[in-house]
Amino acid sequence: xxxxxxxxxxxxxxxxxxxxxxxxxxxxxxxxxxxxxxxxxxxxxxxxxxxxxxxxxxxxxxxxxxxxxxxxxxxxxxxxxxxxxxxxxxxxxxxxxxxxxxxxxxxxxxxxxxxxxxxxxxxxxxxxxxxxxxxxxxxxxxxxxxxxxxxxxxxxxxxxxxxxxxxxxxxxxxxxxxxxxxxxxxxxxxxxxxxxxxxxxxxxxxxxxxxxxxxxxxxxxxxxxxxxxxxxxxxxxxxxxxxxxxxxxxxxxxxxxxx
Amino acid sequence: xxxxxxxxxxxxxxxxxxxxxxxxxxxxxxxxxxxxxxxxxxxxxxxxxxxxxxxxxxxxxxxxxxxxxxxxxxxxxxxxxxxxxxxxxxxxxxxxxxxxxxxxxxxxxxxxxxxxxxxxxxxxxxxxxxxxxxxxxxxxxxxxxxxxxxxxxxxxxxxxxxxxxxxxxxxxxxxxxxxxxxxxxxxxxxxxxxxxxxxxxxxxxxxxxxxxxxxxxxxxxxxxxxxxxxxxxxxxxxxxxxxxxxxxxxxx
Numbered sequence: 177x178x179x180x181x182x183x184x185x186x187x188x189x190x191x192x193x194x195x196x197x198x199x200x201x202x203x204x205x206x207x208x209x210x211x212x213x214x215x216x217x218x219x220x221x222x223x224x225x226x227x228x229x230x231x232x233x234x235x236x237x238x239x240x241x242x243x244x245x246x247x248x249x250x251x252x253x254x255x256x257x258x259x260x261x262x263x264x265x266x267x268x269x270x271x272x273x274x275x276x277x278x279x280x281x282x283x284x285x286x287x288x289x290x291x292x293x294x295x296x297x298x299x300x301x302x303x304x305x306x307x308x309x310x311x312x313x314x315x316x317x318x319x320x321x322x323x324x325x326x327x328x329x330x331x332x333x334x335x336x337x338x339x340x341x342x343x344x345x346x347x348x349x350x351x352x353x354x355x356x357x358x359x360x361x362x363x364x365x366x367x368x369x370x371x372x373x374x375x376x377x378x379x380x381x382x383x384x385x386x387x388x389x390x391x392x393x394x395x396x397x398x399x400x401x402x403x404x405x406x407x408x409x410x411x412x413x414x415x416x417x418x419x420x421x422x423x424x425x426x427x428x429x430x431x432x433x434x435x
Numbered sequence: 436x437x438x439x440x441x442x443x444x445x446x447x448x449x450x451x452x453x454x455x456x457x458x459x460x461x462x463x464x465x466x467x468x469x470x471x472x473x474x475x476x477x478x479x480x481x482x483x484x485x486x487x488x489x490x491x492x493x494x495x496x497x498x499x500x501x502x503x504x505x506x507x508x509x510x511x512x513x514x515x516x517x518x519x520x521x522x523x524x525x526x527x528x529x530x531x532x533x534x535x536x537x538x539x540x541x542x543x544x545x546x547x548x549x550x551x552x553x554x555x556x557x558x559x560x561x562x563x564x565x566x567x568x569x570x571x572x573x574x575x576x577x578x579x580x581x582x583x584x585x586x587x588x589x590x591x592x593x594x595x596x597x598x599x600x601x602x603x604x605x606x607x608x609x610x611x612x613x614x615x616x617x618x619x620x621x622x623x624x625x626x627x628x629x630x631x632x633x634x635x636x637x638x639x640x641x642x643x644x645x646x647x648x649x650x651x652x653x654x655x656x657x658x659x660x661x662x663x664x665x666x667x668x669x670x671x672x673x674x675x676x677x678x679x680x681x682x683x684x685x686x687x
Contacts, residue, residue, distance in 0.1 A: 329487055330526035332513040334593045335543035344539065348530045 195406060199399050207393075207403025215381040216389035217407065223297065223385065224365040227304035231312045231361050236354065239316030240342060243323075254317060261310045268306055269374025276302065277375070299376035300383050304365035311364055315357025319350035356419060363415050367408065440464070440498075443597045443629035447483045447493040447503075451476055455491075456483065456653040462597075465645030466623050466630035468661075472672045476653040477633040481599045484631070485520055486513040497596050497629070514543070519590035519628075523602040525582045527574040533585045534558055534570040540593040557592065564588045580611035587622060598623065600632040604639055616642045637676055649673045 207213075242250050260268055276283045277294045286292060293299050323346055331341045347354075369387040376383040378392060386408055393400040443462040448455065456476045460467065469477050482488045484495060486503070490510075495503040497518075502511045520526075527536050537557035541548065548556070561567050564584050574582055583603065590598070603619055604612045620642050623630050632643055640647060640661055647664045649657040649672070657669030661677075668674035 324524075324526075326522040326524060326526045327528060329482070329485065329513075330520055330522060331528075331539075332487075333485055333516070333518055333520035333599075334540045334589070335514045335517075336539070337514055337543075340543065345528055349528075 192409070195402060195409065198402060203399040204403045204406060207397070207400040208407070210393065210397075210400040210403070212380060212384070212389045212393055212400070213404060213407075216384050216386045216404070219297070219300070219381065219384065220366060220386040223300045223304060224362055224368075227301050227308060227365040228312075228358055228362045230301070230305055231309045232354070232358055235309060235312045235316055236347075239313055240320050240346065242313075243317050243320035254313075257313050258310050260307050265307055265368065265370025266374060269303065269371035272299075272303060272306060272371060272375040294375060295377040295379070295383065297376075297382055300372055300385060303371040303375050304368045307368055307371055308361040308364035311360040312354075312357040315353050315360070316350070319353035319357075320346060322353075323349055352422070355422065359415055359419055363412060366411060441596075441627060441629050442496075442498060443484075443631070444494075444496045445480075445484055447480070447495065448491040449479070449483050449488055449493075450491060451479055451653060454653045456480060458483075458650065458653065458655050460631070460648060460655065460658075462629040462631055464627050464629070466632060466643055468640045468644030468647045469631055469633045469650055470635070470640065470647060470673065470676055471650030471670075475650045475672075477650055478601055479653075480650065481520065481601055481631065481633060484599060485518055486511065486516060500596075517594065517596040518599055519593060519595035519597070520599045521583075521586050521590060521601065521603060523605055525574075525586035525606075527582055527586055527589070529574045532571050532573050533566065533577070534561060536574075536585060537561060537589045537592050540589045543593060560588045560592045561585070578611065579607040580615050583607065583611075583615050584618060587619070591622075591626070596628065598626070598628050598630040598632075600630065602633055602635060603643075604634075604636060612638075619643055635676075640676075 242254055273294065274280050276286065276299075278284070278287050278292050280294075283292065283294065293302060327345060327349075328341060331345050332338075336344070366385075367387055368385070369391070372383065372385060373388060373391075378384050378388045380389075384392065386404055390401045390404045390408075393404055441464050444460075445462075446459040448457050450456075453474070454476070456479055458476070458480050460469075460480075469480065471477050479488060483490060483493070490503065490505060493503050493505050494501075497516070501507075501509055502516050503509060527533075528539065531539060534554060534557045537560050538550075538553045541553045541556055558567065558570060561570050564587070566581070566584055566588060569577060569581055569585070574585075577585065600619075604615055607615055616639065623643060632639065634640060634643075644661065646659065647657075647661050648655050649664065649669050651670050651672065657664060657673065664673055665677040668677055
């Protein structure tokens with residue numbers, strides 16, 4: 177038992193050790209100085225934050241509706257919305273191309289209007305939203321679904337209109353889970369690779385996010401790829417620490433204080 | 436202002452899954468206790484009056500206001516019915532302090548007031564119920580009895596025209612139960628609003644209600660003075676309920 181667990185633990189940790197130690201600090205710093213680094217980092221941070229913003233903006237009302245809907249099709253919609261999590265990102269890329277590519281079913285009409293999103297920065301954001309939205313949706317539907325129905329009933333009996341109930345009761349009570357969902361969405365958007373490569377391409381400064389830059393750098397110099405990877409690991413690790421702290425604070429604030 | 440005497444008249448049909456809720460109630464100034472076994476539709480009847488479950492047919496009149504008349508296509512939304520609803524766990528918003536909970540109810544009323552005014556008014560409500568010192572506490576930091584009283588203060592701050600209480604003492608410990616019961620009895624009497632209280636507890640019936648309605652599988656099978664229901668209970672549940680030893684110090 178201990179042997180099996182230990183083996184898995186080692187297997188999971190060793191790659192990170194290699195990522196951190198291989199080549200030493202000098203080669204990592206040299207890697208960071210590569211011309212690919214800063215444009216990719218700017219693009220990754222910018223697009224992933226916009227993606228999270230769009231997902232939260234559209235996902236919150238959608239989740240509120242899904243969580244409260246008694247409509248049977250709403251349950252099917254929830255399942256459909258989770259699909260991007262389980263399909264390979266490459267499939268997502270193809271689907272986006274077929275929909276919004278220059279010859280795609282909607283892309284063709286858009287192209288006639290003089291706008292083609294494929295292979296542009298907009299496509300990067302579209303790919304990120306597509307693959308990362310389910311993480312937020314799941315958290316938000318659960319958060320709203322878990323709300324005490326009695327509270328909403330009482331709120332209405334007190335005379336609260338549905339918007340007041342949403343903004344002053346539902347949203348504040350669901351907020352911790354919404355923030356957790358948004359954080360996971362950001363992590364997924366930041367790491368997006370497959371769908372971006374197929375739908376947005378790999379152009380420095382325009383569509384080349386950090387994961388794509390790593391892919392490109394691998395052909396030039398593995399230490400550059402290593403340096404870029406460490407950058408992503410740093411973001412991800414910071415996010416995990418934030419979530420842990422955040423969850424802990426949540427538990428503390430939920431414990432009743434002594435009167 | 437309405438000048439009609441306080442009266443709530445309810446007649447509703449609703450599909451509840453296992454059976455049909457088909458209930459008719461008349462509530463005047465005397466509080467009505469709604470009793471019946473678990474799953475007989477007591478809470479559902481309250482929710483139907485509130486407008487939170489779908490009605491097949493129904494007519495609900497509060498004072499001189501028609502809240503529901505399915506035949507005429509009238510169905511006022513919950514937030515316009517002016518019904519104070521106290522669920523079993525009191526329904527205080529856990530993220531708001533006691534005074535903010537009361538201010539929430541004031542903010543929902545039609546009168547536009549400033550945040551500061553509402554807070555001051557909310558404080559007045561809390562003081563009236565002897566709760567001023569708890570104003571800044573959040574519900575998780577309050578005892579059951581305190582929460583019950585704050586919930587009632589909040590409900591009354593919304594200037595309701597009727598009171599719906601769902602098992603008001605069920606989630607309290609024995610000591611708090613006695614205290615809350617006395618407090619509720621006095622509040623209900625002084626308010627004089629049509630009041631329906633769902634309960635499992637004969638002590639609640641004795642202390643709070645003027646009349647009793649017995650519910651069984653969604654139908655009102657008996658209604659009358661507590662003494663009459665005790666003498667000729669319409670169901671085995673009612674006879675069991677009234678069979679429990681009579682509370683000391685309460686004459687019937």
